[in-house]
């Protein structure tokens with residue numbers, strides 16, 4: 001892994017070269033009260049005055065709504081148009097946080113588990129991730145408790161750490177090297193080794209290995225009901241989360257033509273597990289909240305060798321009743 | 337506040353209630369608090385401006401069944417309970433409805449029907465910021481206004497937090513959850529997001545109390561409550577029904593009178 005340096009005034013020059021070399025750059029922009037990822041035309045549009053975007057960057061890889069295929073009926077003939085991988089743009093995801101970059105591990109695992117998802121994998125191959133270390137964090141952040149950190153490179157192709165007069169550039173992957181090669185002359189070697197001094201401090205609040213072990217045996221605990229009592233059963237926490245990957249398949253028929261869609265779904269909804277018979281195996285909010293935490297901290301780690309949470313804190317910020325996941329996990333950690 | 341805490345402690349200790357639903361300090365703002373011991377009552381905090389509207393929990397059976405409940409109410413929550421009672425959603429449940437008035441007077445309502453006399457004296461008014469945005473929207477042409485809302489709803493992720501936070505959204509099967517037939521496309525897209533909101537707002541027309549919990553719940557910061565507020569204004573103008581007070585003879589758009597105006601049919 002190369003560690004390079006770029007001057008502040010050169011970052012916009014490099015950015016323009018990147019913009020010219022790909023179809024789209026997706027970066028955080030301010031929209032009224034929230035900061036969201038969007039396609040950006042000019043470097044100046046990129047937001048800087050925020051801790052975390054409301055939604056994660058996952059929709060670049062796993063959109064809110066996407067078409068699996070479309071069809072047209074002509075009498076007895078049916079013409080089916082499959083998903084076309086060539087339609088996926090070559091993108092650079094610019095200025096994600098390390099906790100967003102780290103979310104590619106659980107997403108990669110889910111979308112390649114027993115079936116290789118062409119749509120996800122094509123987007124993944126065509127997306128280069130440029131993350132930026134966090135110089136500020138807030139009380140919802142807990143990346144350091146789930147194996148990450150404000151300057152963690154995992155999942156990024158390039159990690160930038162802004163210094164007072166430029167940025168330290170850690171080139172993690174080959175994809176990252178290609179972006180640097182676009183403006184090779186702007187980079188110098190970096191040897192100062194003071195990266196940590198530019199990072200936000202995010203105190204560790206629990207030991208995730210112990211927590212995982214403990215949660216493994218907690219299916220019948222009363223803690224789920226206690227914690228979830230105020231939960232309203234909406235989809236906010238799952239939809240803003242960078243690792244939540246549940247989806248629904250929907251038909252959109254329009255007479256003789258139509259399409260089949262894949263769209264986000266959430267285990268927080270009562271209807272999520274409702275059977276046609278009327279039986280609902282997760283009939284209470286307590287069982288749905290248990291599923292949310294167990295999935296992230298027990299089931300995913302058991303099956304896929306990754307965690308289902310990167311500690312970004314988005315679910316806590318988005319929740320209308322302040323279900324603070326960091327607080328809930330810490331209190332599970334403290335149960336004797 | 338001390339009076340309120342003392343009352344809740346007394347009830348809990350005497351076994352008159354098993355659960356007090358109130359607020360406690362959360363990460364940044366107040367959060368709902370389910371309090372079961374006199375000791376925990378100490379953590380309670382209260383302001384009439386707090387969100388969410390706690391009346392939302394009264395229609396959640398898994399929360400209130402088998403419990404003797406006291407509910408700590410903001411003025412908005414009182415309004416909601418009065419409406420819920422008129423819609424037969426409170427039933428025979430003997431909730432203890434407890435409230436601190438803006439001038440710090442402790443009030444206990446023996447039944448939801450006693451709330452009317454109190455809240456009729458307190459107009460439901462939008463915040464200054466909300467009024468400013470409504471005036472800005474009123475000044476727009478219809479196409480400008482459509483564009484403004486379309487931009488807002490392009491952010492909607494169909495998380496239904498606006499629905500989940502509303503005490504009046506208690507349907508066990510919401511129109512968006514119905515799939516035979518599928519009235520509204522369940523995926524997020526500009527058109528279906530708009531369809532969803534139009535349905536939500538229209539189903540609440542004449543029933544919404546103007547608490548703003550829906551807008552406060554939206555993670556995308558979409559001021560959905562302003563749509564409801566606009567309808568409250570329209571109802572007041574057209575039917576003379578003031579916002580936030582449950583009409584004794586039923587919600588305006590749910591009831592029929594022979595003398596109702598028909599001048600909108602053109």
Ligand code: SF4
Nearest residue numbers: 241309310312313315
């Ligand atoms: S569960 Fe919450 S904190 Fe963890 S990754 Fe998802 S949104 Fe972030």
Ligand code: SF4
Nearest residue numbers: 231232234237268319
């Ligand atoms: S935890 Fe919060 S955001 Fe998640 S379903 Fe419950 S109320 Fe909604």
Ligand code: SF4
Nearest residue numbers: 502544545547548550
């Ligand atoms: S629609 Fe919004 S403002 Fe009206 S009662 Fe429901 S939550 Fe309150």
Ligand code: SF4
Nearest residue numbers: 492493495496498554
């Ligand atoms: S809370 Fe906001 S984002 Fe969620 S469904 Fe309602 S309007 Fe859409």
